[in-house]
Amino acid sequence: SEDTSSGESGESSSSNESSEESSEDSGETQEFAFSHLFPNNHVMEQDVVQVFASEVEEATGGEIAVNSYPGAQLAAPDGQYEAAATGVADMGFSVHSYNPGQFPLTSVMELPFMGETGTAGSQVLWDLYEEFPEIQEEYSDTVPLWLSTSEAGQIFTVDEQVKSVEDLEGMKIRSPSPEVNAWLEEMGATPVSMSMNEVYEALEKGVVDGTVGPIHTLLDYSLQEVIDYVTVGDFYMTTFFGVMNQQSYDSMSAENQELIDEIRGEHMSEVAGKAIDARSEEAVQAAKSAGAEFYELSDEELAEWEEKMQPTIDSWIEDKESSGLPGQEVYDKAVELSTE
Amino acid sequence: MSPEIIGVLGITTLLILFLIKVPVSIALIIVGTAGFSLVRGLDTGFVQLGSTPFATSGSYSLSVIPLFIFMGMILSYSGFGQDLFRAVDSWLGHIKGGMALTTIGTSAIFSSISGSVNATTATMARITLPEMNKYNYSPALSTACVAAGGTLGILIPPSVILILYGILTMEPIGELLIAGIVPGIVQMFLFMIVIFFWVKKNPSAGPASEKSNWNERFKSLANVWPFVLLFLLTIGGIYFGYFTPTEAGAVGAFGSLLLAFLTRRLNGTKLIKAMSETTRLSAMIFLILIGADLFSQFLSISRIPVQITQFVNGLGWSPIMIMALILVVYFFLGLFLEGIAILVLTLPVIYPLVMQLGFDGVWFGVIMVMVMNIGLITPPLGISIYIISGVAKDIPIERIFKGVTPMLAAMVVAIILFTAFPELVTFLPNFMSG
Amino acid sequence: MGHFLNLVEKIIDTISNVLHYISNVVLCLMMLIISFDVIGRSFFGQPITGSFELTELSSALLVFFSFAIAHKYKEHIAIGFVVDKLPEKVRHFVEGAIEVLIFFVIIIMSWQIYNDAVRVMGRNAVTSDLSLPVYPFIILICVGSVAFALLALSNSFKHFARVVDKK
Ligand code: NA
Ligand code: NA
Numbered sequence: 001s002e003d004t005s006s007g008e009s010g011e012s013s014s015s016n017e018s019s020e021e022s023s024e025d026s027g028e029t030q031e032f033a034f035s036h037l038f039p040n041n042h043v044m045e046q047d048v049v050q051v052f053a054s055e056v057e058e059a060t061g062g063e064i065a066v067n068s069y070p071g072a073q074l075a076a077p078d079g080q081y082e083a084a085a086t087g088v089a090d091m092g093f094s095v096h097s098y099n100p101g102q103f104p105l106t107s108v109m110e111l112p113f114m115g116e117t118g119t120a121g122s123q124v125l126w127d128l129y130e131e132f133p134e135i136q137e138e139y140s141d142t143v144p145l146w147l148s149t150s151e152a153g154q155i156f157t158v159d160e161q162v163k164s165v166e167d168l169e170g171m172k173i174r175s176p177s178p179e180v181n182a183w184l185e186e187m188g189a190t191p192v193s194m195s196m197n198e199v200y201e202a203l204e205k206g207v208v209d210g211t212v213g214p215i216h217t218l219l220d221y222s223l224q225e226v227i228d229y230v231t232v233g234d235f236y237m238t239t240f241f242g243v244m245n246q247q248s249y250d251s252m253s254a255e256n257q258e259l260i261d262e263i264r265g266e267h268m269s270e271v272a273g274k275a276i277d278a279r280s281e282e283a284v285q286a287a288k289s290a291g292a293e294f295y296e297l298s299d300e301e302l303a304e305w306e307e308k309m310q311p312t313i314d315s316w317i318e319d320k321e322s323s324g325l326p327g328q329e330v331y332d333k334a335v336e337l338s339t340e
Numbered sequence: 341m342s343p344e345i346i347g348v349l350g351i352t353t354l355l356i357l358f359l360i361k362v363p364v365s366i367a368l369i370i371v372g373t374a375g376f377s378l379v380r381g382l383d384t385g386f387v388q389l390g391s392t393p394f395a396t397s398g399s400y401s402l403s404v405i406p407l408f409i410f411m412g413m414i415l416s417y418s419g420f421g422q423d424l425f426r427a428v429d430s431w432l433g434h435i436k437g438g439m440a441l442t443t444i445g446t447s448a449i450f451s452s453i454s455g456s457v458n459a460t461t462a463t464m465a466r467i468t469l470p471e472m473n474k475y476n477y478s479p480a481l482s483t484a485c486v487a488a489g490g491t492l493g494i495l496i497p498p499s500v501i502l503i504l505y506g507i508l509t510m511e512p513i514g515e516l517l518i519a520g521i522v523p524g525i526v527q528m529f530l531f532m533i534v535i536f537f538w539v540k541k542n543p544s545a546g547p548a549s550e551k552s553n554w555n556e557r558f559k560s561l562a563n564v565w566p567f568v569l570l571f572l573l574t575i576g577g578i579y580f581g582y583f584t585p586t587e588a589g590a591v592g593a594f595g596s597l598l599l600a601f602l603t604r605r606l607n608g609t610k611l612i613k614a615m616s617e618t619t620r621l622s623a624m625i626f627l628i629l630i631g632a633d634l635f636s637q638f639l640s641i642s643r644i645p646v647q648i649t650q651f652v653n654g655l656g657w658s659p660i661m662i663m664a665l666i667l668v669v670y671f672f673l674g675l676f677l678e679g680i681a682i683l684v685l686t687l688p689v690i691y692p693l694v695m696q697l698g699f700d701g702v703w704f705g706v707i708m709v710m711v712m713n714i715g716l717i718t719p720p721l722g723i724s725i726y727i728i729s730g731v732a733k734d735i736p737i738e739r740i741f742k743g744v745t746p747m748l749a750a751m752v753v754a755i756i757l758f759t760a761f762p763e764l765v766t767f768l769p770n771f772m773s774g
Numbered sequence: 775m776g777h778f779l780n781l782v783e784k785i786i787d788t789i790s791n792v793l794h795y796i797s798n799v800v801l802c803l804m805m806l807i808i809s810f811d812v813i814g815r816s817f818f819g820q821p822i823t824g825s826f827e828l829t830e831l832s833s834a835l836l837v838f839f840s841f842a843i844a845h846k847y848k849e850h851i852a853i854g855f856v857v858d859k860l861p862e863k864v865r866h867f868v869e870g871a872i873e874v875l876i877f878f879v880i881i882i883m884s885w886q887i888y889n890d891a892v893r894v895m896g897r898n899a900v901t902s903d904l905s906l907p908v909y910p911f912i913i914l915i916c917v918g919s920v921a922f923a924l925l926a927l928s929n930s931f932k933h934f935a936r937v938v939d940k941k
Contacts (some may be wrong), residue, residue, distance in 0.1 A: 033380070033641070039507070039508045040508075040687070041508070041509070041510065041691075041692075069640060069641070071508075073636070073637065073640040073681075074637055074640060074641060075388075075391070075395075075637075076391070076392075076395035076396075076399075078395070079391055079395060082387070082391065082893065082897075083387075086383070086384060086387045086893075087380070087381065087383065087384050087387075088380065088384045088387050088388060097902075099897070099899060100899070100900050100901065100902045100905070101897075101898045101899050101900035101905065101907075102897045102898060102899055104898075170819060172815060172819075177902070178902060178903050178905070181823075181903065190815060190819045190820070190821060191821075192815060192821060193824075193825070193826035193827075193902070193903055194584065194826060195400050195401060195586075195826075197401065197500075197503060197504065197507065198584050198585075198586060200503065200506075200513050201498060201503070201513075201584065201585070202581075202584055204514070205578065205579060205580070205581035206580070206581030207581045207582070207583060207584055219510070220507070221507055222506055222507065222510065222512060222513050225512055225513065225514055226514075358853050359853065359856050360856065360857060360868065360872070361852045361853060361854050361856070361857040361858075361868065361869065361872060362852065362872055362875065362876075363850040363851060363852040363872075363876065364850075364851050364852065364853070365850055365851070366850070366875070366876050366879055366880075369879055369883065370875075370879055386882075386886045386889070387886070387889075387890075389882065389883055389886045390883070390885075390886030390887050390888075390889050390890035391890045393838075393883065393887055393915065393919070394834055394887065394890065394911075394912050394915055397833060397834040397837040397838060397915065398830040398831060398833055398834035398911075399830065399833070400826060400829060400830050400833075402833065403804070403829050403830060403832070403833035406801060406804070406833065406836055406837075407801075407804065407805060407808070410801060410805065577812075582812060582816045583812045583816075587808050587811075587812055589808075590804065590805045590807075590808030590809050590812075591808070591809055591812055593805045594805050594806070594809040597805075612798070615798040615801055615802065616794065616798060616843075618798075618801060619794065619797040619798055619801055619836055619837075619839075619840040619843075619844075620794075620840055620843055620844040620847055620849050621844075621849065622836060622837055622840065623797075623837050623838075623840035623841050623843075623844035623849065624844050624849040624850055624851065626837040627837075627841060627844075627850060628851070719853075720853075726851045729851055730849055730851065733848070733849075736854070736855065737851065737853055737854075738853065738855045
């Protein structure tokens with residue numbers, strides 16, 4: 001029973017029938033638990049998970065219902081993929097970078113200058129997934145619902161504006177990933193790792209002078225209240241995955257599987273990308289009305305940044321190649337797709 | 341069985357296990373795992389049982405607990421805590437309940453370093469309980485003071501819970517933190533008033549000591565400087581931006597260790613004792629936190645919290661009645677769940693309702709924290725009391741729960757006061773943010 | 775039989791004590807890592823790389839390596855006002871039974887923590903800044919968990935011995 005129980009548990013759990021009598025006849029509602037880490041009022045719940053749930057419900061004529069469990073209430077933020085893979089939930093949705101090492105090639109989108117918007121980035125990431133079996137391998141024990149990216153990450157600072165690489169020198173900057181750590185160090189800044197929940201106070205009190213992140217995270221953590229400057233240079237992207245338990249997927253009728261196949265994948269990736277772009281737009285407005293000054297780096301200025309960031313890109317490629325993965329090929333393709 | 345029925349059965353089983361002396365943590369682990377298994381299958385219950393212990397014990401925000409405890413242990417074993425109390429005794433000791441008042445006051449000051457109730461309670465328990473014991477304070481009074489004082493940890497900024505509330509609701513975090521100050525101070529005075537009446541009614545609970553002369557008083561102050569220095573170091577470090585409140589635990593422990601060695605107040609044996617007690621107490625607290633996480637994952641999948649909040653949502657009563665009901669619901673959730681779990685499970689449904697009814701979001705955050713504070717010191721899941729019981733092992737836990745009742749009254753009075761006059765909460769943040 | 779149980783008890787005690795010492799050392803390391811990270815970052819522009827994840831890993835180790843000793847010192851909070859009123863032999867029987875229950879619960883937990891380690895290993899999960907593999911740490915906490923279970927088992931023998939005790 002070990003391999004079937006997560007399939008069973010995918011079936012209606014709120015009505016009383018035992019698992020034997022359910023499944024086959026239609027007319028029964030199959031209920032799926034969707035676990036994710038974003039808070040309930042977050043755009044990822046409202047405009048991605050709920051959109052997915054209602055599209056699925058509509059397409060299957062109410063035969064499939066998706067119940068959302070937001071706020072990491074069923075599993076830790078870094079446990080969302082595992083929760084979906086093992087059947088703790090039927091579906092899971094989180095940020096790749098919470099599971100370092102687990103998605104080596106997907107992380108190509110976290111490298112600098114991969115694009116500007118979540119919509120474009122998500123399209124690139126999904127295309128890469130379709131093209132490279134090595135990327136598909138990273139999700140081999142689940143059924144991907146979407147792969148998406150945030151809008152590009154920028155530098156946010158308090159008190160001191162950053163216009164050039166030199167300006168960063170000596171600043172303490174909260175960094176989201178080892179890649180960003182690497183180029184911050186290259187530029188003479190001090191990268192600081194801390195929990196996102198602490199960033200607000202850290203910026204306010206001056207424990208750090210700034211932080212790097214996608215613009216929408218300003219709203220997520222109310223950082224627009226404390227930052228003064230935004231330096232726009234498209235330095236990296238956060239990436240997201242939505243996945244479904246394999247047995248739960250198999251437990252659906254063939255027709256329903258086909259209907260859901262239409263929704264998942266490219267379409268949902270686009271929905272997720274657009275949702276984050278809308279949130280980002282909202283964050284830009286909030287930051288501007290809170291008095292933040294935006295500075296967009298020109299192409300000439302960016303040349304200097306690119307030079308400092310090249311080693312990070314090179315070492316990413318080298319690292320993948322040394323473990324037998326097509327790092328160079330994936331990187332080149334990602335650049336090609338994102339400049340199209 | 342529907343998940344909701346499994347949920348109710350789970351809560352009942354939990355209470356039975358508590359009554360037959362199964363350790364609180366083990367009971368939570370059993371019910372959490374079994375309940376999750378009943379709803380979603382045994383193998384998934386086992387996945388939760390296998391993954392939660394590492395996730396919880398390796399959580400950065402909780403890692404602050406052992407370090408704050410360590411700081412308290414060092415201050416206690418090196419005799420700094422004793423000095424502080426001697427000094428206080430020479431100034432206030434002739435007043436009945438003087439040390440109890442000091443415990444509340446010191447907790448309030450300590451709350452400006454620590455962002456959590458757990459850390460505040462654990463530190464203060466280690467410093468103050470042995471001393472009050474020496475001065476023949478009744479255990480009921482001394483433990484009640486520590487429990488009550490500890491709850492100030494999340495009202496007086498910094499506050500982990502208020503920041504999380506701000507993140508979940510998008511209410512301005514800066515204003516939330518400032519909004520906690522007045523209620524924190526008022527709550528502190530209410531606790532002191534309770535102590536005043538307590539020792540008035542029962543003078544042997546907080547015996548007065550002999551009145552000291554001025555010479556003795558100023559002499560005793562000379563011994564307090566290491567304590568003052570440490571407070572300044574940690575408070576200053578946080579407010580001038582050298583470290584975060586989480587890091588303050590480590591810096592505080594390191595600072596106390598250096599001071600204790602430099603002043604030759606600590607030797608190897610005492611240090612080992614301080615370390616050993618810290619790690620044992622931390623182990624106890626974390627096993628309960630692991631159990632609480634497993635239990636809350638189970639309650640969450642049983643959908644009971646959602647059902648309750650939706651029920652409240654659908655009643656259609658007047659705003660103030662609904663608010664009263666919401667606060668009662670939070671009170672009951674607080675009996676069984678840990679604070680962060682309550683926020684995550686209920687805010688999504690309750691917060692929009694509160695907004696719709698026209699209440700102030702900042703005010704609600706503070707009131708909610710005050711209601712959840714009650715849950716920390718009430719059975720069956722009263723984490724503050726468990727922490728105190730870990731330090732004061734000779735006092736039966738039921739007595740601590742019973743002793744804390746007058747403090748609960750002070751907390752209820754504060755909640756009623758700030759619900760009747762919400763401006764008391766909101767004027768300061770409104771003033772500061774212009 | 776008595777000899778054998780004494781020996782087992784001694785072995786379990788030794789394991790608990792050794793783990794506890796390690797836990798104490800980890801506590802100090804954790805304090806030093808954070809303190810030097812703060813000092814390095816604030817005054818020398820040179821933080822300790824990975825201090826964040828080292829803190830998390832230390833916290834997990836510290837806690838798990840002290841579970842057994844905490845149980846030996848009866849730190850794990852239980853509410854005793856009903857059971858403590860029972861006649862002595864009955865009480866020892868109940869407490870012995872509870873220790874057996876704890877043993878089973880914690881042994882199952884240890885087994886599942888081990889399974890978790892295997893899954894985490896299969897996913898090549900590493901820490902963020904230092905890229906340390908995560909699974910060895912989960913196996914270490916599993917060791918602490920097993921020691922806790924064994925200590926409960928040894929406690930149960932002591933209680934049951936008091937039940938059959940002639941005096
Ligand atoms: Na505080
Ligand atoms: Na409680």
